Amino acid sequence: MRRVEKTRVTALQRREARVRRRCSRPQAARPKHLHTFGESAVENILELSHITKRFPGVIANDDISLGIRRGEIHALVGENGSGKSTLMSIVYGLYRADTGEISFKGAPVQIGEPRTAIELGLGMVFQHFMLVDTLTVAENVILHAEPHSWGFVDYKRAVKAVEELATAYGLRVDARARVADISVGQEQRVEILKALYRQAEVLILDEPTAVLTPQETEELFQVMNNLREQGTTIVFITHKIKEVLAISDRVSVLRRGKLVGTRNTAETGQRELAEMMVGREVLLRVKKEPAKPAETVASVAGLQVRDRRGMPAVKDVSLEVRRGEVLGIAGVEGNGQQELVEAITGLTAPEEGLVLLHGKPIQGLSPMKIKRRGVSYIPEDRHKRGLILEYSVADNLILGLHSDPPFVERYLFRNDRQIKAHAARLVESYDVRPPNPDQIIRTLSGGNQQKVVVAREFSRDPEFLVCSQPTRGLDIGAIEFIHQEIIRQRDQGTGVLLVSAELDEILSLSDRIAVMFDGRIVAVLTIEEADEQRLGYLMLGGDPQQATGELESGVTAK
Amino acid sequence: MELRQSSLSSRNLLVPLGSVVLALLVGAVFVLIAGENPITAYRVLFVESFGSVRSIATTLQRATPLIFTGLGVAFAFRCGLFNIGAEGQLYVGAIVAAIIGVSFGDLPRVIHLPMAVAGGMAAGGIWAAVPGILKAKLGVHEVINTIMMNFVAYYLTDFLVTGPFHGGRWAPETDRVFPTAALERIFLPTRLNSGIILAVVAIAVVYVILWKTKTGYEIRAVGFNPGAAEYGGISVARNMVLAMVISGAVASLAGVEQVLGVHGRFIQRFSPDLGFMGIAVALLGKNHPVGVFFAAVLFGALRTGGAAMDRLTDVPRELIVIIQAMIIMFVAADELIRRLFARRGKA
Numbered sequence: 021m022r023r024v025e026k027t028r029v030t031a032l033q034r035r036e037a038r039v040r041r042r043c044s045r046p047q048a049a050r051p052k053h054l055h056t057f058g059e060s061a062v063e064n065i066l067e068l069s070h071i072t073k074r075f076p077g078v079i080a081n082d083d084i085s086l087g088i089r090r091g092e093i094h095a096l097v098g099e100n101g102s103g104k105s106t107l108m109s110i111v112y113g114l115y116r117a118d119t120g121e122i123s124f125k126g127a128p129v130q131i132g133e134p135r136t137a138i139e140l141g142l143g144m145v146f147q148h149f150m151l152v153d154t155l156t157v158a159e160n161v162i163l164h165a166e167p168h169s170w171g172f173v174d175y176k177r178a179v180k181a182v183e184e185l186a187t188a189y190g191l192r193v194d195a196r197a198r199v200a201d202i203s204v205g206q207e208q209r210v211e212i213l214k215a216l217y218r219q220a221e222v223l224i225l226d227e228p229t230a231v232l233t234p235q236e237t238e239e240l241f242q243v244m245n246n247l248r249e250q251g252t253t254i255v256f257i258t259h260k261i262k263e264v265l266a267i268s269d270r271v272s273v274l275r276r277g278k279l280v281g282t283r284n285t286a287e288t289g290q291r292e293l294a295e296m297m298v299g300r301e302v303l304l305r306v307k308k309e310p311a312k313p314a315e316t317v318a319s320v321a322g323l324q325v326r327d328r329r330g331m332p333a334v335k336d337v338s339l340e341v342r343r344g345e346v347l348g349i350a351g352v353e354g355n356g357q358q359e360l361v362e363a364i365t366g367l368t369a370p371e372e373g374l375v376l377l378h379g380k381p382i383q384g385l386s387p388m389k390i391k392r393r394g395v396s397y398i399p400e401d402r403h404k405r406g407l408i409l410e411y412s413v414a415d416n417l418i419l420g421l422h423s424d425p426p427f428v429e430r431y432l433f434r435n436d437r438q439i440k441a442h443a444a445r446l447v448e449s450y451d452v453r454p455p456n457p458d459q460i461i462r463t464l465s466g467g468n469q470q471k472v473v474v475a476r477e478f479s480r481d482p483e484f485l486v487c488s489q490p491t492r493g494l495d496i497g498a499i500e501f502i503h504q505e506i507i508r509q510r511d512q513g514t515g516v517l518l519v520s521a522e523l524d525e526i527l528s529l530s531d532r533i534a535v536m537f538d539g540r541i542v543a544v545l546t547i548e549e550a551d552e553q554r555l556g557y558l559m560l561g562g563d564p565q566q567a568t569g570e571l572e573s574g575v576t577a578k
Numbered sequence: 579m580e581l582r583q584s585s586l587s588s589r590n591l592l593v594p595l596g597s598v599v600l601a602l603l604v605g606a607v608f609v610l611i612a613g614e615n616p617i618t619a620y621r622v623l624f625v626e627s628f629g630s631v632r633s634i635a636t637t638l639q640r641a642t643p644l645i646f647t648g649l650g651v652a653f654a655f656r657c658g659l660f661n662i663g664a665e666g667q668l669y670v671g672a673i674v675a676a677i678i679g680v681s682f683g684d685l686p687r688v689i690h691l692p693m694a695v696a697g698g699m700a701a702g703g704i705w706a707a708v709p710g711i712l713k714a715k716l717g718v719h720e721v722i723n724t725i726m727m728n729f730v731a732y733y734l735t736d737f738l739v740t741g742p743f744h745g746g747r748w749a750p751e752t753d754r755v756f757p758t759a760a761l762e763r764i765f766l767p768t769r770l771n772s773g774i775i776l777a778v779v780a781i782a783v784v785y786v787i788l789w790k791t792k793t794g795y796e797i798r799a800v801g802f803n804p805g806a807a808e809y810g811g812i813s814v815a816r817n818m819v820l821a822m823v824i825s826g827a828v829a830s831l832a833g834v835e836q837v838l839g840v841h842g843r844f845i846q847r848f849s850p851d852l853g854f855m856g857i858a859v860a861l862l863g864k865n866h867p868v869g870v871f872f873a874a875v876l877f878g879a880l881r882t883g884g885a886a887m888d889r890l891t892d893v894p895r896e897l898i899v900i901i902q903a904m905i906i907m908f909v910a911a912d913e914l915i916r917r918l919f920a921r922r923g924k925a
């Protein structure tokens with residue numbers, strides 16, 4: 021169990037790290053001499069051999085051998101729970117492999133804790149960031165590696181260093197801003213800066229694009245390209261094959277803890293990758309019949325909602341959703357979609373306007389009352405809203421149903437037998453892995469956590485289903501599954517309101533599409549009228565009239 | 579390393595036990611400074627607190643009020659609330675129990691005793707409800723208000739016990755409660771009384787509420803993640819108030835037990851910081867009812883044994899205070915470490 025070499029690094033490596041630090045701590049550019057361009061292009065900077073890691077009940081990594089070449093962008097893909105995060109956490113020293121070895125720059129290393137990884141020149145950006153909200157960007161970047169003079173932190177120098185670093189790689193961010201005030205996309209840049217400031221030569225990005233808008237993703241790719249040009253090696257975890265094809269040099273696929281294979285990106289394609297990931301052919305488009313919409317199930321009229329800061333976020337929105345149809349809401353995130361959805365589901369009180377369910381007003385009712393009338397809601401942030409991470413899978417599966425029979429008996433007491441049975445049923449039919457209702461949900465992979473949310477909300481047999489980013493962070497197999505389930509709900513006569521930043525998702529599921537911009541619905545299109553260009557144009561505030569004209573003048577996509 | 583992922587239960591025990599051991603080691607240094615052999619001192623400490631049935635009874639008697647305050651604090655913690663007002667809650671509970679106890683002399687025991695106990699609990703519950711409501715409705719931090727309520731409780735009981743309910747004797751105390759309202763002694767000559775039975779019942783009830791009822795599900799959900807609780811149709815405000823009321827009611831039983839079982843009357847400022855000790859007990863007991871029991875017994879033992887150590891060796895009883903403080907520091911340091919690790923969650 022207790023091994024002695026826990027955090028041992030060879031003397032040579034330690035010296036190297038020291039030299040590197042001394043050379044250039046506060047400077048932006050990495051000293052060139054360390055990038056010996058003469059070296060062969062296919063040298064592996066990081067080499068994993070026979071890595072195995074078990075958790076109680078699962079083999080998260082099963083004998084994985086993988087080489088990461090210097091200077092490449094190496095995509096790592098695989099289904100939810102296939103072991104991507106675990107593998108990279110081992111490299112970063114957060115977990116310890118049961119067996120297997122890691123070499124860095126040709127020499128075997130023992131990475132017992134992140135500090136060692138950082139000293140070696142590894143950096144990792146997690147999906148859930150770890151910044152100190154109350155500190156500024158610059159303070160966060162230099163944390164634990166502060167430039168100082170006479171024992172005092174030299175804040176000016178820190179700001180300068182951070183700014184230089186940011187300019188060098190095109191990471192736009194205000195070094196003096198407080199982290200609490202910046203957007204998620206910017207937070208991610210701060211995390212990247214943090215790694216670069218510590219001279220990371222290998223940068224691991226765990227699902228960086230899951231939280232980004234398409235525009236921000238575009239910018240991130242630009243940064244990644246800059247980094248590659250300047251010699252940084254990047255391991256890039258993602259679920260989106262499109263992104264793999266767009267940015268990576270090579271791609272490795274994991275499935276159920278095993279490495280399925282590594283391909284040169286140029287020599288592979290969507291189909292092959294999807295199949296390698298899931299182990300079968302994947303429907304890349306949802307199969308669905310045209311909708312047969314019936315009467316209106318839910319509608320909003322003249323809705324006005326203010327956001328948390330008291331600014332108008334939803335401005336005079338009117339919409340209706342009919343039984344048996346999917347109404348998609350397309351829009352760049354932050355244009356009032358979340359406030360709209362929270363007003364419908366009772367989490368915020370609208371300032372003005374009506375929310376009607378079967379013609380009866382429900383605005384201002386408590387979330388519980390609204391749920392009980394047949395509204396299900398998949399929230400966009402499963403960690404903030406959808407799940408109680410410290411609860412078991414079973415207990416999360418009854419959130420919102422917990423005070424109703426059969427989960428309560430004699431008015432007060434939990435009926436644990438029913439709760440278990442309910443969980444066992446849903447875990448089985450939604451293929452939650454591992455299929456253990458007692459497992460604390462925090463230890464499930466992100467995708468499996470999402471499946472729990474979806475399973476719970478669908479199991480209520482809703483009349484009206486509100487889905488906000490329902491497939492964020494999910495693998496293609498799971499996305500396919502959830503898309504089919506949404507369509508199945510629709511075909512059973514549920515009205516579905518779908519909010520997604522993913523245009524593909526909107527286009528493949530919706531029957532009608534409302535475009536939201538700056539708190540207003542600027543256009544409602546039928547699926548036949550909609551395509552990516554036109555939606556994109558409207559989402560950015562384009563003139564609806566003109567959008568029609570452009571369409572006529574021949575848009576070729578689709 | 580591996581500990582980080584290993585099962586929660588062993589980890590949960592490891593930290594409190596480790597803290598106690600470390601604290602005793604640090605204490606040993608002070609014993610040496612006092613010029614005594616640590617082994618001798620600790621032997622006295624142990625023998626005097628657990629060495630005989632009688633010393634065990636004394637230890638349990640000392641532990642009884644701490645179980646109540648510890649449970650109360652732990653309960654609020656489970657809802658994410660830091661109740662440092664147990665001291666005030668036990669004072670109002672005690673004075674109400676005393677007032678009921680010195681009145682209604684003609685009631686039968688089956689009515690009088692439950693009435694005194696329930697009255698004390700109600701007072702403690704109401705006392706804690708005030709900061710609960712202020713927190714739920716206005717967002718005022720409960721730490722500030724529970725402290726303030728402590729001072730109100732001190733002066734209110736000062737007034738009652740020196741004014742309207744001042745007993746026949748000169749001292750600032752009420753009359754003796756009627757025997758029909760007393761928690762009877764169950765192991766003479768110690769002052770162990772049937773309050774310990776009440777404490778065990780309270781442990782069971784708190785356990786059941788937290789893990790076997792929908793109320794507990796809601797309260798813990800609010801404690802873990804208010805955003806998700808709200809989403810799940812759980813009223814955050816209502817559960818915060820409820821948690822404070824239950825917390826205060828349980829904590830006030832410490833005062834009730836002291837009045838009806840130990841002193842037999844309300845004595846002005848009788849509590850040796852039982853409410854504040856409850857915070858330490860909850861912390862060491864990991865906010866778990868069973869953990870609270872063992873933590874309270876440990877603290878009870880330290881006080882029992884400490885007095886004896888003071889008498890029988892050269893070590894002053896203040897050593898106990900040092901050990902208690904050390905235990906709290908080590909447990910709290912672990913909270914810090916645990917939080918640091920929780921931050922770096924997985925994707």
Ligand SMILES: Nc1ncnc2c1ncn2[C@@H]1O[C@H](COP(=O)(O)OP(=O)(O)OP(=O)(O)O)[C@@H](O)[C@H]1O
Binds near residue numbers: 078101106107464
């Ligand atoms: N701390 C842990 N305790 C128990 N099991 C764990 C722990 N961490 C991960 N696992 C399990 O190991 C497996 C691999 O998880 P991992 O997080 O590496 O998957 P992933 O490929 O990153 O998935 P996703 O794409 O959903 O993020 C999963 O079955 C997961 O439940």
Ligand SMILES: [Mg+2]
Binds near residue numbers: 105106925
């Ligand atoms: Mg992951």
